[in-house]
Amino acid sequence: xxxxxxxxxxxxxxxxxxxxxxxxxxxxxxxxxxxxxxxxxxxxxxxxxxxxxxxxxxxxxxxxxxxxxxxxxxxxxxxxxxxxxxxxxxxxxxxxxxxxxxxxxxxxxxxxxxxxxxxxxxxxxxxxxxxxxxxxxxxxxxxxxxxxxxxxxxxxxxxxxxxxxxxxxxxxxxxxxxxxxxxxxxxxxxxxxxxxxxxxxxxxxxxxxxxxxxxxxxxxxxxxxxxxxxxxxxxxxxxxxxxxxxxxxxxxxxxxxxxxxxxxxxxxxxxxxxxxxxxxxxxxxxxxxxxxxxxxxxxxxxxxxxxxxxxxxxxxxxxxxxxxxxxxxxxxxxxxxxxxxxxxxxxxxxxxxxxxxxxxxxxxxxxxxxxxxxxxxxxxxxxxxxxxxxxxxxxxxxxxxxxxxxxxxxxxxxxxxxxxxxxxxxxxxxxxxxxxxxxxxxxxxxxxxxxxxxxxxxxxxxxxxxxxxxxxxxxxxxxxxxxxxxxxxxxxxxxxxxxxxxxxxxxxxxxxxxxxxxxxx
Amino acid sequence: xxxxxxxxxxxxxxxxxxxxxxxxxxxxxxxxxxxxxxxxxxxxxxxxxxxxxxxxxxxxxxxxxxxxxxxxxxxxxxxxxxxxxxxxxxxxxxxxxxxxxxxxxxxxxxxxxxxxxxxxxxxxxxxxxxxxxxxxxxxxxxxxxxxxxxxxxxxxxxxxxxxxxxxxxxxxxxxxxxxxxxxxxxxxxxxxxxxxxxxxxxxxxxxxxxxxxxxxxxxxxxxxxxxxxxxxxxxxxxxxxxxxxxxxxxxxxxxxxxxxxxxxxxxxxxxxxxxxxxxxxxxxxxxxxxxxxxxxxxxxxxxxxxxxxxxxxxxxxxxxxxxxx
Numbered sequence: 001x002x003x004x005x006x007x008x009x010x011x012x013x014x015x016x017x018x019x020x021x022x023x024x025x026x027x028x029x030x031x032x033x034x035x036x037x038x039x040x041x042x043x044x045x046x047x048x049x050x051x052x053x054x055x056x057x058x059x060x061x062x063x064x065x066x067x068x069x070x071x072x073x074x075x076x077x078x079x080x081x082x083x084x085x086x087x088x089x090x091x092x093x094x095x096x097x098x099x100x101x102x103x104x105x106x107x108x109x110x111x112x113x114x115x116x117x118x119x120x121x122x123x124x125x126x127x128x129x130x131x132x133x134x135x136x137x138x139x140x141x142x143x144x145x146x147x148x149x150x151x152x153x154x155x156x157x158x159x160x161x162x163x164x165x166x167x168x169x170x171x172x173x174x175x176x177x178x179x180x181x182x183x184x185x186x187x188x189x190x191x192x193x194x195x196x197x198x199x200x201x202x203x204x205x206x207x208x209x210x211x212x213x214x215x216x217x218x219x220x221x222x223x224x225x226x227x228x229x230x231x232x233x234x235x236x237x238x239x240x241x242x243x244x245x246x247x248x249x250x251x252x253x254x255x256x257x258x259x260x261x262x263x264x265x266x267x268x269x270x271x272x273x274x275x276x277x278x279x280x281x282x283x284x285x286x287x288x289x290x291x292x293x294x295x296x297x298x299x300x301x302x303x304x305x306x307x308x309x310x311x312x313x314x315x316x317x318x319x320x321x322x323x324x325x326x327x328x329x330x331x332x333x334x335x336x337x338x339x340x341x342x343x344x345x346x347x348x349x350x351x352x353x354x355x356x357x358x359x360x361x362x363x364x365x366x367x368x369x370x371x372x373x374x375x376x377x378x379x380x381x382x383x384x385x386x387x388x389x390x391x392x393x394x395x396x397x398x399x400x401x402x403x404x405x406x407x408x409x410x411x412x413x414x415x416x417x418x419x420x421x422x423x424x425x426x427x428x429x430x431x432x433x434x435x436x437x438x439x440x441x442x443x444x445x446x447x448x449x450x451x452x453x454x455x456x457x458x459x460x461x462x463x464x465x466x467x468x469x470x471x472x473x474x475x476x477x478x479x480x481x482x483x484x485x486x487x488x489x490x491x492x493x494x495x496x497x498x499x500x501x502x503x504x505x506x507x508x509x510x511x512x513x514x515x516x517x518x519x520x521x
Numbered sequence: 522x523x524x525x526x527x528x529x530x531x532x533x534x535x536x537x538x539x540x541x542x543x544x545x546x547x548x549x550x551x552x553x554x555x556x557x558x559x560x561x562x563x564x565x566x567x568x569x570x571x572x573x574x575x576x577x578x579x580x581x582x583x584x585x586x587x588x589x590x591x592x593x594x595x596x597x598x599x600x601x602x603x604x605x606x607x608x609x610x611x612x613x614x615x616x617x618x619x620x621x622x623x624x625x626x627x628x629x630x631x632x633x634x635x636x637x638x639x640x641x642x643x644x645x646x647x648x649x650x651x652x653x654x655x656x657x658x659x660x661x662x663x664x665x666x667x668x669x670x671x672x673x674x675x676x677x678x679x680x681x682x683x684x685x686x687x688x689x690x691x692x693x694x695x696x697x698x699x700x701x702x703x704x705x706x707x708x709x710x711x712x713x714x715x716x717x718x719x720x721x722x723x724x725x726x727x728x729x730x731x732x733x734x735x736x737x738x739x740x741x742x743x744x745x746x747x748x749x750x751x752x753x754x755x756x757x758x759x760x761x762x763x764x765x766x767x768x769x770x771x772x773x774x775x776x777x778x779x780x781x782x783x784x785x786x787x788x789x790x791x792x793x794x795x796x797x798x799x800x801x802x803x804x805x806x807x808x809x810x811x812x813x814x815x816x817x818x819x820x821x822x823x824x825x826x827x828x829x830x831x832x833x834x835x836x837x838x839x840x841x842x843x844x845x846x
Contacts, residue, residue, distance in 0.1 A: 096715040098715055100832075109716070
């Protein structure tokens with residue numbers, strides 16, 4: 001590449017960038033730079049201003065103050081178009097793709113090339129780029145037919161097609177399997193060797209260590225420092241990131257009094273379009289144990305939990321062994337209310353927090369009340385009890401909110417999750433199902449949630465934990481059930497399994513495990 | 522009789538085709554303009570006002586001006602309706618359904634207001650205005666159409682607005698499918714945030730397509746008065762054609778080229794009760810329902826089917842504003 005290593009001038013340099021949203025100072029005099037042929041990680045907790053900073057480079061936001069230099073020249077970036085002009089391209093965490101368009105149509109969207117609109121020609125160019133960096137893509141496939149990783153490929157090619165030399169990736173690995181992550185990293189390394197400057201936003205330390213050349217750490221909107229990856233380690237980075245030393249080890253207590261609580265047998269579910277979502281799932285969830293569920297996003301995790309909770313009508317058997325008596329209740333085909341009337345205490349923290357779990361436009365007290373709407377016989381609502389429970393949740397879980405009367409949608413992601421998990425746990429469940437409880441949460445909030453789950457486990461609750469971060473799943477759960485396109489591909493002991501094993505099970509390659517491990521050698 | 526039926530069906534189809542082509546390109550930008558009946562009504566009265574003023578004030582009628590003035594008045598009034606819709610929904614982020622329904626009421630209101638006023642001005646005995654002179658120019662057909670037998674009758678015996686409707690529908694279909702502008706417009710209607718990030722000016726596309734759509738739909742009103750109704754305006758004469766045009770959008774699966782065939786079908790269904798012998802009044806009313814029943818059935822079938830292509834634009838009916846946290 002001709003513009004690689006232009007005499008040591010950084011590809012991109014930020015000087016004293018500040019950005020304020022209302023009362024929140026999202027970025028406070030942040031400076032950083034990235035060179036051609038370098039992979040730079042931006043590390044920071046949620047709400048530390050990583051994405052805001054990158055959005056200012058990509059032209060989504062405009063900085064309140066500060067300067068941006070591209071190849072040594074000061075530039076003003078007011079729109080994504082301006083960003084492309086300076087060869088900057090950003091791959092957003094939430095893909096910006098049109099579902100009913102083909103890959104190519106998405107890639108050329110918004111381009112005002114002179115010359116004719118010729119899809120064939122564009123497809124050729126897409127193939128060419130894909131070949132250059134080793135992507136696998138079918139340019140004429142529609143987005144809605146694609147997997148998450150394929151969609152990400154489209155996003156990356158989209159910015160490359162526009163001639164980007166500086167690529168910004170916002171949490172690109174959050175939705176990928178370990179194998180897909182390796183593939184992505186290989187592509188990114190190839191791009192780096194090709195002279196491109198790559199900025200990757202992440203909060204996963206192991207990825208920072210394995211991929212990047214340098215790391216810039218942000219904390220609460222402030223620039224903490226930039227270090228060479230080779231001269232640091234995970235503990236030091238965490239300290240920079242959080243401002244204090246914290247233990248990165250998730251505690252796992254030994255399960256006590258393990259008894260079967262929930263027995264699921266041959267659970268199957270068809271979508272109303274007729275496709276099979278769950279195919280004969282069987283497992284047992286034990287009291288006093290955390291059962292982790294791993295799988296690629298959309299493999300049926302959500303549907304599994306919703307079927308158990310009675311929200312979806314599945315076929316098969318779901319048997320509940322009540323803790324006190326030796327009675328076994330069949331839950332299949334029952335509505336959530338019928339299940340509750342049986343005395344079965346399910347708590348469910350869905351992945352869709354605001355929407356399915358909470359009502360964004362209601363305050364915390366009212367949301368807490370949603371769990372007990374059926375209690376009491378008075379015509380009017382009794383807000384006293386929920387109010388005191390809300391106060392208790394706020395102080396116990398350290399929920400950062402101006403008041404209990406604050407609308408839930410105004411809270412940050414971590415605090416929303418604490419409200420939801422807190423409410424569900426306060427219901428004193430016998431089975432607790434949580435889906436992606438730490439998605440989008442920072443390290444401190446995540447650990448607070450892990451701690452809550454462990455407490456429930458100690459109290460003899462059967463915890464079912466659907467997670468995406470395999471490191472966390474392995475560290476927190478007692479057993480892990482892996483599902484792949486609606487089928488159980490394995491239930492393993494979390495203490496003795498490795499990430500690679502689970503990754504293979506996730507892609508449904510259980511039987512080829514032996515072969516591929518040979519192949520890797 | 523068959524030829525007559527097909528001819529009438531086609532003439533019925535033209536206002537529907539204008540209306541649904543206009544609504545399709547509007548909806549492709551994500552704007553659900555339920556004000557189309559009002560827009561078409563306004564387009565009709567716009568033409569009437571223009572023609573009335575010209576007929577009253579001109580010493581001798583120039584054929585060219587007799588067409589141009591009503592045409593421009595009609596376009597101007599429907600453009601104004603489109604602008605109102607855009608200003609409310611795009612600039613002020615008002616609810617699209619409410620705005621659309623208000624616009625329909627408004628359009629019918631101004632139509633009837635001006636219609637009634639003009640009737641009063643001429644002091645006519647019947648509650649209608651006759652713009653025969655202008656209508657004659659609008660209805661002019663190719664001179665040799667009559668000499669070609671059934672072929673001429675069936676294909677060549679219409680006025681220029683009828684052919685314009687077909688041409689516009691085809692041109693719009695090509696633009697949507699084959700051009701960059703069409704790609705961008707579809708992206709705006711599907712996923713405005715994506716379009717915005719790709720550097721497409723979302724507001725501009727919404728304004729342009731909605732206003733152009735309104736002007737096209739307005740021509741449907743103009744065609745109705747000047748051609749179909751022979752230049753006779755009577756209040757509420759336009760009927761429910763506007764709603765039928767919106768139903769046709771669904772039937773055509775948001776494709777203007779499908780709307781051509783669909784509008785002829787709907788046009789035929791709309792008048793079929795006149796061609797079935799021995800039908801009493803209640804039977805006629807039942808037959809008038811057919812286009813709507815067809816639309817409902819069609820909706821059921823497309824909803825059962827899994828086709829992603831027959832679905833409305835994903836962000837249809839939703840306002841878009843860039844999130845500033």
